[in-house]
Amino acid sequence: MTTVLKLGGSVITEKDRPETLDGETLAALAAAVAAADVDDLVIVHGGGSFGHHHAAEHGVSTTEGIHDVRGVMDVHGAMTTLNRFVLSRLHAEDVPAVPVHPFSTAKRDADGELTLMTEQVATMVDEGFVPVLHGDGVVHAGEGVTVLSGDELVTELATALDADRVGLCSTVPGVLDDDDAVIPHIDDFDAVADVLGVSDATDVTGGMAAKVRELLALGSPAYVFGPEAVAGFLAGDDVGTRIG
Ligand SMILES: Nc1ncnc2c1ncn2[C@@H]1O[C@H](COP(=O)(O)OP(=O)(O)OP(=O)(O)O)[C@@H](O)[C@H]1O
Ligand SMILES: C=C(C)CCOP(=O)(O)O
Numbered sequence: 069m070t071t072v073l074k075l076g077g078s079v080i081t082e083k084d085r086p087e088t089l090d091g092e093t094l095a096a097l098a099a100a101v102a103a104a105d106v107d108d109l110v111i112v113h114g115g116g117s118f119g120h121h122h123a124a125e126h127g128v129s130t131t132e133g134i135h136d137v138r139g140v141m142d143v144h145g146a147m148t149t150l151n152r153f154v155l156s157r158l159h160a161e162d163v164p165a166v167p168v169h170p171f172s173t174a175k176r177d178a179d180g181e182l183t184l185m186t187e188q189v190a191t192m193v194d195e196g197f198v199p200v201l202h203g204d205g206v207v208h209a210g211e212g213v214t215v216l217s218g219d220e221l222v223t224e225l226a227t228a229l230d231a232d233r234v235g236l237c238s239t240v241p242g243v244l245d246d247d248d249a250v251i252p253h254i255d256d257f258d259a260v261a262d263v264l265g266v267s268d269a270t271d272v273t274g275g276m277a278a279k280v281r282e283l284l285a286l287g288s289p290a291y292v293f294g295p296e297a298v299a300g301f302l303a304g305d306d307v308g309t310r311i312g
Contacts, residue, residue, distance in 0.1 A: 070108040070193070070231045071302065073101075074222045076238040077116025077203065079295050080154065083269035086121045087146060093295055094157045097237070101198075102161035104302035108193045110225055111154075111165070114218040115203045115273075118150040119143060123215050123272045130220075130273055131180060133211025140213045143205045144171050151202045158200070166192055168201045170216055176208040182220060186228035193229070201225070203273070217273035219282045226286055234290035235301045236279060241294040242308035243276060254311045257284055283311040 075097055082088040101109070115123070123129065126139035134140065151167055158165035173185040192199045206216035219236065226234045242250035245263050254260050257280060264277035276292075283290040291301055293308025300307045 070229050071233040072110045072226045072231045074236045075113040077114030078239045081116030083116050098157040098161045100298045102163050109198050111200045112218045112221045113202045118146040120270045122146050124270050130215045133208050133214040135212035147204050164197050165200045166197045168199045170204040174206045178209040184224045223282050236292045
């Protein structure tokens with residue numbers, strides 16, 4: 069049984085303060101992962117105040133690229149720094165986490181179509197490791213480098229690894245309706261499009277609307293939930309909002 073879990077950047081960082089970790093929440097999430105009885109786990113984390121801040125500063129998005137290597141390294145460097153923090157908190161809980169940097173293992177063609185190497189991720193899992201990928205820059209034909217979101221990585225990995233469970237842990241307890249109540253199930257984008265917004269913080273990859281769109285395209289159910297529900301998700305419970 070393969071599980072893909074994304075730790076939202078807005079959960080593990082202070083999203084409105086550049087390059088600031090939310091160490092307490094990250095440590096709690098690492099403890100929940102360590103305590104879970106999950107065979108095959110792949111973790112992806114988002115950018116939060118590490119990636120999005122630099123991406124916005126350099127004017128790079130998922131479709132608008134840059135060739136300036138300093139900008140590329142600002143975005144990629146901030147994300148590898150955040151990845152180090154995530155790995156070290158997981159190691160502190162004895163989770164056998166290993167890094168995978170998508171900048172070196174992915175590309176987009178001129179139509180924006182993503183190709184991501186996943187065979188090494190599958191082998192890491194087979195050998196008992198927990199690969200930890202992250203939102204990153206990605207080389208993009210005709211654009212230089214664009215942004216690759218953790219949400220897009222989640223859907224690519226879930227498909228390639230034939231994942232049984234997919235979860236996105238964000239700051240919210242699920243996708244919320246107009247009255248801020250959790251919507252238990254979404255299977256149609258248009259039915260909820262009016263309540264889906266962008267992120268409250270600096271975010272170049274589209275906030276909740278982009279997440280729901282990505283997850284609906286997956287073809288198998290996925291969950292959006294808050295940090296308090298990670299243990300329940302890993303235990304196989306129906307948590308937050310089920311999408312698809
Ligand atoms: N209908 C909605 N329900 C829930 N959250 C919503 C809704 N509309 C907009 N949002 C916003 O979407 C945010 C989640 O998206 P965001 O991209 O910030 O999350 P993340 O994946 O945790 O972070 P990152 O993109 O840095 O990895 C919420 O914090 C909230 O501000
Ligand atoms: C901004 C960068 C580099 C990563 C974006 O990943 P996300 O936070 O999962 O959308």
